[in-house]
Each structure stands twice: as structure tokens, then as C-alpha cells.
Amino acid sequence: MSRRRWKSIQPTSLRHALELCKDFAKDAHNKGVERIADEMGVADHWSLYKWLQTGRMPANLIRPYERACGCDYVTRWIAASAGRLTIDVPTGRHCTAQDTQALQELLTTAAGRLLAFYSKSCEAEETLAAIQAAMEGLAWHRGNVSQTQQPQLELEGQP
Template structure:
């Protein structure tokens, strides 16, 4: 089984975002739903199962859920569904070779999926996800260059 590239995954619905967070916690952090619920401070893990089944979660539990799962797919989906793009806060750090290679890789995937979509218009989900991922990475590099004149301390 191949490992999922979590940086390139984009949620398509709120329920999908909740499931992706749960899957990330299971695959990367080896956490069960019971342990996620415990980390969130829920008294009963069946409540979390209910939220996942219905695809709804109270707003005050979204951040604890994402912290317990180690990834922020719900926040990304909420911003994306509102027509917004989230950019990770840049610290002004120097780039390494892997950063540029990763940027190029995301761009190549986005262009391939975009040209495939225009050649044979079908389901735009994959092309939209690739374009969103690429725009997030480009925006981060833009902010990193702007932040470079005032770098933050590495802790």
C-alpha cells in the first residue's frame, strides 16, 4: 500500500475533511477514534463517531479535533468553501533544494490535471485540488520572501 501525500490532499466536503483528519491521525499518529476523543476532552467517544457520521461538529470542537489529529483539513475546507485560500505563516527561513523541487512538482501535477480537464472535461475535483495546493505553496513562498527581511528566530 502506498503512503498518502498529506500535503497534496484537499477535502471536497465537510464530512470528507473530518474523515481525512481521522485518517491522518490513524496513519501518521497511530491514534484511534477513542484516543482522538480522549485528546479532545470528550467524555464519550461515541459522540465523536456521531459527528463523523453526520459530517457535523460544533465549531468549538473543530480546533481541538484538528490538534488531536495533527492536521487542519476542516479549517482548510471551511476557508475554501467560502472562496478563501489559506496560507501557512512563513517565517523567512532560507530555502533548501527540496522546497524548490516540491514547488515544481506541485506545479507540474497541476498543469497536467488542468490540461487533461480542458482536453476532456469531466469531474473537476482532482484539477481543483491540485491547483489549490499549488496556489497555497506559491503564496507561502511569496510570503516567505516578504518575511525574509525580518526573519523570526528558529526555536
């Protein structure tokens, strides 16, 4: 079984975003729902199960949920559903060949989904998710190129 490519996944609904966060926590950090609920400060993990099932998590618990899961799919879905793009803050760092290849993969996937959609062999939600991921990738690179004039300190990932 191949591993999911978490960077290119786009949620298609609020419930899907909640599920993706839960799945990411399990896959990347080996956290179950009970541990996520504990880190969120929720006394009863059954409440978290209910919110995941219904897609009705209280707004003040979204960030603690995402922090416990280690990802931000819910926030990204909320922004996308409002017609907004979300990108990581560009630091002006030099990109590697892998960064450019990842962008090329996003663009190729979006173009492929568009072709499939117009030939009626792909759903609109999948097509929109691929387009959203490609636009976010391009927006990050745009910000990164413009930020190279005044690069920021790269504090993350430094030993």
C-alpha cells in the same frame, strides 16, 4: 502500499476533511477514534463517529479535533469553501532544494489536472483541489521571499 503524501492533499468537502483528519491521526500518530475523542474531551466516542458520518461536528470542537489529530484539514476546507487561501506563516528562512521541488510538483500536478479536466477525464473537485494546493504553495513562497528582509526566529524544530 505507498504512503499518502499528506502535504499535497486538499479536502473536497467537510466530510472528506473530517475523514482526512481521522486518517492522518491513524497514519501519522497511530490514534484511533476512541483516543481522538478522549483527547478532545468528548465523553462518548460514539458521538465522534456520528459527527464523522454526518459531517456535522459542532464548531467549538473543530480545533480540539484538529489538535488531537495533528492536522488542520477542516479549517483549510472551511477557508477554501469561502474562497480563501491558507498558508503557514512564512518565517523568511532559506529554502532547500526539496522545498522548491515540492512546489514544482504542486504546480505540475495542477497543470496536469487542468489539462485532464478540459479533456473531460478529471472531475472538477480534484482539479480545484490541485489548483488550491498550488496557489497555497506559491503564496507561502511569496511570503517567505518578502519576509527574508526581516527573518523571524525559527523556534520549531530546534533541539
